Amino acid sequence: MLEEYKKNYAQSVNQYLIVDTEGNIKESDDVIFKKIEGKHISDIHPFFESLTATLTEKNKDLVFSCIHLNDEEGNTIITDIIVKTFDGKKPPLIVILDLTVHYNNYQTTAQVRNESVINSQILELKNEYLKEKEAFKNAFIANFNHELRDPITGILTFSEILKKTGLTDEQTNYIKVMDSSTNYLKQLIEDILDISKIESGKAEIILEPFNLHELLDEIAQIHKINSEKKGLEFITDFNSNLPQIVGGDKMKLRQVLSNLLSNAIKFTEVGSITFKASLNQTRARKANIHFEISDTGIGIPEEDQNSIFESFKQLNHSYKYTGSGLGLAIAKHYVELTGNKITVDSTVGKGSTFSTNLNFRIDPSYKLEKSNNEETSFIESDKKYNILLVDDSEITQLSVLKILASKGNYFLDIATKGEDVIPKVTNYDSPVDLILLDIKLPDINGDEVAKLVRKLPEREHKKIPIIALTARVFKDDLKKYKKAGINDVVKKPFDEDTLLTKIREHLK
Amino acid sequence: MKLSKKVVLIGHFGVGKSSLIRRFVENTFTEDYKVTIGVHILKKDIQIPETNKDVTLVIWDLEGNDDITNTRPSYLIGTHGFIYVFDLTRPNTYKNLEFDLNYIKERYPNLPVKVIGNKKDLVTNEFIKENKEIFKQYVDLYTSAKTGKNVEEVFNQLAKSLV
Numbered sequence: 001m002l003e004e005y006k007k008n009y010a011q012s013v014n015q016y017l018i019v020d021t022e023g024n025i026k027e028s029d030d031v032i033f034k035k036i037e038g039k040h041i042s043d044i045h046p047f048f049e050s051l052t053a054t055l056t057e058k059n060k061d062l063v064f065s066c067i068h069l070n071d072e073e074g075n076t077i078i079t080d081i082i083v084k085t086f087d088g089k090k091p092p093l094i095v096i097l098d099l100t101v102h103y104n105n106y107q108t109t110a111q112v113r114n115e116s117v118i119n120s121q122i123l124e125l126k127n128e129y130l131k132e133k134e135a136f137k138n139a140f141i142a143n144f145n146h147e148l149r150d151p152i153t154g155i156l157t158f159s160e161i162l163k164k165t166g167l168t169d170e171q172t173n174y175i176k177v178m179d180s181s182t183n184y185l186k187q188l189i190e191d192i193l194d195i196s197k198i199e200s201g202k203a204e205i206i207l208e209p210f211n212l213h214e215l216l217d218e219i220a221q222i223h224k225i226n227s228e229k230k231g232l233e234f235i236t237d238f239n240s241n242l243p244q245i246v247g248g249d250k251m252k253l254r255q256v257l258s259n260l261l262s263n264a265i266k267f268t269e270v271g272s273i274t275f276k277a278s279l280n281q282t283r284a285r286k287a288n289i290h291f292e293i294s295d296t297g298i299g300i301p302e303e304d305q306n307s308i309f310e311s312f313k314q315l316n317h318s319y320k321y322t323g324s325g326l327g328l329a330i331a332k333h334y335v336e337l338t339g340n341k342i343t344v345d346s347t348v349g350k351g352s353t354f355s356t357n358l359n360f361r362i363d364p365s366y367k368l369e370k371s372n373n374e375e376t377s378f379i380e381s382d383k384k385y386n387i388l389l390v391d392d393s394e395i396t397q398l399s400v401l402k403i404l405a406s407k408g409n410y411f412l413d414i415a416t417k418g419e420d421v422i423p424k425v426t427n428y429d430s431p432v433d434l435i436l437l438d439i440k441l442p443d444i445n446g447d448e449v450a451k452l453v454r455k456l457p458e459r460e461h462k463k464i465p466i467i468a469l470t471a472r473v474f475k476d477d478l479k480k481y482k483k484a485g486i487n488d489v490v491k492k493p494f495d496e497d498t499l500l501t502k503i504r505e506h507l508k
Numbered sequence: 509m510k511l512s513k514k515v516v517l518i519g520h521f522g523v524g525k526s527s528l529i530r531r532f533v534e535n536t537f538t539e540d541y542k543v544t545i546g547v548h549i550l551k552k553d554i555q556i557p558e559t560n561k562d563v564t565l566v567i568w569d570l571e572g573n574d575d576i577t578n579t580r581p582s583y584l585i586g587t588h589g590f591i592y593v594f595d596l597t598r599p600n601t602y603k604n605l606e607f608d609l610n611y612i613k614e615r616y617p618n619l620p621v622k623v624i625g626n627k628k629d630l631v632t633n634e635f636i637k638e639n640k641e642i643f644k645q646y647v648d649l650y651t652s653a654k655t656g657k658n659v660e661e662v663f664n665q666l667a668k669s670l671v
Contacts, residue, residue: 046549110545114541121598122597
């Protein structure tokens, strides 16, 4: 019985062969390969060709594992092959062990393992490639933005100066068109920079106390003007119990609401725009505030209501509605950074309502901000101030020169390289009152220049206020500037008011 | 008796050793990856160009291994020449190229070794140029088992150096 079972169920099958030292088969039990006596072993399979040379060696015991052979029916069998040679008196022995079942199981395991390793290597490469692509894109956008800022500053500055030169009505209108185009271009650059910051995960919520009432009024005022230009009614409905001083990201809230309002105005030809804000609840030092912007515009088809928040998405390709298609994407991402969502309710031909609920901190320690007017009050006196501008851009040099010259109480000295700063600052003949410092200088970075100034031995030199003029205003950049001793930053492109306000603030 | 030479293909797993042999011996190709365990042995009779000499190549397709020192020594007994294969799309398969080639040279100093970068169909010439510093000093040929590019050439070149 046992023999019968063994015959039926034994999983490994062994064949024994006796060969001479030249590889001719002398004896075989024909278990796997039949009728092979008298043949050469290389007739069984090419594997044995390379064995022939070993048969002449004495007392060898070789094991070859996992060798694929073909049986007489042409089926693949996976074997271990043992070759034993003796003292030269006895002929060599070859044992073929059929371990196909065992090796097939191993094959399955190896297949899974190798596929998994290869896939993870490919994923790693793809990831690396995407990271490189992302870094290239961000560097490109950052540089591109930087290069655009100087010429825009030039256009904005000289447009302001032109306005004061007694223009005809026609010329004034041309300047208005120029201003509007430049501001649009400026906004586009800001949007592209914002979206690139969001996509690279660099956008962060900056918590600071601010006056919510003032911010809402300011946003409403700007968009009221734009609505009225199109003949639209602008309705505000701000709940009277809204907290006045809250903690939150003022800049991002301004951008979210402004983007939603600009969008509403853009896609509405008749009717009204309604801007609402109401308090949902106050709990655990947090105020939850509902913002809602409604219009009576063209509306959005239901199937497109999600995709309107995608970057560069413009549903309506009519030339009537210009824009980068980034405004809603930026608004959505900023709201999502706070863990909230923007919802849209819209009917084609009737209008749309965008709404969101946002949390703000309420803290009794928050104090009212000084109003901008108070901060910037500066009485032009007879005193003359020496301003040192460190910037290699001729456009910026000319813009700053024109802005300061129009006021009459500033002397401007210009340095185009970082290395020229210290000799000018330490020159007792004309003491510098304030430094306007570009960051991307041809020799050393502006923040390094600031560090050198702060290390000067004389108090009157090392305490000179330094304002950076730069397009690089990521959170990390601002930290770096502060650490280097830079007092303030004016973002390029800047306009006359912004620059003068900052200069006055630091000269007070 | 016809001249017979044992040629061993060696390299990481998944680099296309089996595909190269199948392309050379059977002129076929499949995208499906089937891992090789142990060793497959195929042979092909060729006539070496220029010399018109006939030779039988007994080609050993070894299981891929990311560490050459783990190669079973018994597989290499009686070898006449090596083809070292790496995958141009996976840096892991050529990051130890220098070490692997030295390992072979130290143990088999007199045997010819052809080094080939496979899957050429998946990379651009620009990629090859960009990585010239790595490939230039080692690589003999860039092959594609998929398109057949340089496959005959690599076996012919090796065979020529064996006779």
